[in-house]
Amino acid sequence: MKASKLKFLETAKRTGLFDLARRRSSTGVRILNYHGIWTGSDPYAGDSMFFTDTGFTRRLELIRAWGYPVVSLGDAIDHLSGQKAIPPNAVVITIDDGWYSSYKDMFPKLHQHGMPFTLYCDTGHLYTPGVIPHVAAMYFKILANQRNDQSERNIALERPLKSVATDRSRSYAERLDATEKLAKLLGFDFTRYMADKTFHYMSPSELVEAASNPDVSIELHTHNHTLRDWSRNAIEQEIALNRAALADLLKRPPTSFKHFCYPSGAYTPEAAEIIKSLGIKSATTTNQGIATVGTSLLMLPRLCDNEMLTEIEFEAELSGFADWMRLSRTVVPNSKAQSIGTTRSAFCLA
């Protein structure tokens, strides 16, 4: 199935359909979405949450080689609002959360290419002194599952440890302890993961240092990585806490943070209206697609890049050809059109 899809894309590219799609979508904005880099001591092929270092490096080279100009999120939003001209086929790079590996491994590469980018930062985890337990526990399970040694697993012991690690009503010490025990039970060197900071956020001072570069913009992602019960009160509180924390760190007025990313991509039209009433100009989702003039600025699609996408699939996304294929499936539900852009749904688990 995958092979036939890739063959179809190669044919589409060879016959000029990628070029045509690119020309037709030239006024659209390709808002790319990333999270962190895999720095674990165990091999991992990468996904939308943790790209491999080589995979992410290659993506930036391709964006440059294919001639897609990278602009800031602010300029792109002004363009989508009809207030500013930007180069055709513009790309915006967004990074969610605030992983230590984003700071250490992604930011320098983006700076080397002179590419501006936006970090949507949920501020609560910035003050977590170590591993983010629920994400670490999930990845230790993923790593164990890919080893194919299920016969040696003790699921009865794993389950309660994972349950404690992911229960955010428990204390951090309890969750960290359960995560460490789970890692040891599954045979992973937890000490190395701690040393490599694979599941750490960057520190507040690292965020401040990163933000001092004019190519870096820091924006909103809630304080606790949730909009909780979708009530106005909860949404207002999460945004207020997020703004206050960033304002305190970056010495800016709280209302100067005007761009938002929905945690885990979850949103409702009602939440978008509340977000707008708080003076927020744009909000991004994990809906796959190119943002065009006329798209709601409070429910913007992105291209959620992930390591499972081959280069030809990535090019199909950037060119706009993948959007055509998604549209053909919407307009003609039983269409035999090849499926493109079936990206693994974006992890945004923090």
Ligand SMILES: [Zn+2]
């Ligand atoms: Zn997130």
